[in-house]
Amino acid sequence: MVRTNPERRQALLDASIEVLAREGARGLTFRAVDKEAAVPAGTASNYFSNRDDLLVQVGHRYYERLVPSDERMEQSHQLQTRESMTELMTEVVERVSGFRTGYLAILELRLEATRRPELQALLTDRVRADLDFNISNYRESGLPGGEDAVVLLYLTLNWLILDRLTLPGIFDEKRAADLVRTAVDRAIPGED
Known part of the structure; x- marks a missing residue:
């Protein structure tokens, strides 16, 4: 019941x-x-x-608990620059890292999804929808580049978050922030 x-x-x-x-x-x-x-x-x-x-x-x-604030969502729909994208990506890393137990739990769910088709379908659909949403926002941002920039940032920042939460001695907060800036600079072509 x-x-x-x-x-x-x-x-x-x-x-x-x-x-x-x-x-x-x-x-x-x-x-x-x-x-x-x-x-x-x-x-x-x-x-x-x-x-x-x-x-x-x-x-x-x-995923419910990680939904960004309405203010952050509104900012993500405005015209972006590489600098504002760096700020946005830094906020994402901080928000996800700030929910340490959630991130560790989702890692457990991802491992469990290899044995449970319904869970795998849920997580696949959710991550795909998030990527599609971010790609769509990126296209509207006015920044150069395309889908690959979003996917590269997704992959890079997820691994950075993983290291920060599971092996925090590898990258301190300042180094992590520098790496976010470097990832954005390398993923998004220069603005000419």
Whole structure:
């Protein structure tokens, strides 16, 4: 039986993110989620039909929590320069890095997606939609270059975030900011 209390559902999904980040996919059980959310035993099983359902819903929740502010979205639709693109990419790296447990949880979900077709489909569709959205915004930005610039920034910055969160001793904050600037400078052709 699926309950309809949206606040409780979000609390359970947020607890699931914390469990995934700390314990990995094998540690994600209804019991562990109930304990993390500080709710009575059996609560999670009332909201999610099975573990696969929980994993898919966690994937949705991760992306919900990363949605940029309305102000940031508005800024991304304005005419861009390489400098404003550097600022935007720096903000993205900071926003995603600031949700450390979420990023670690999504890495666990990506690994789990290699064994679960429904989860793989969800994550593939979501990442593809995000890339398409970013490519569309880039085309409207007035900057030179095209789809490859967006894909290169996506790939480069995702790996930078991964290193910052899993091996923070490799790149300090200043070096990471310098690398974002370098990535933008190299991915986006010079403005002539």
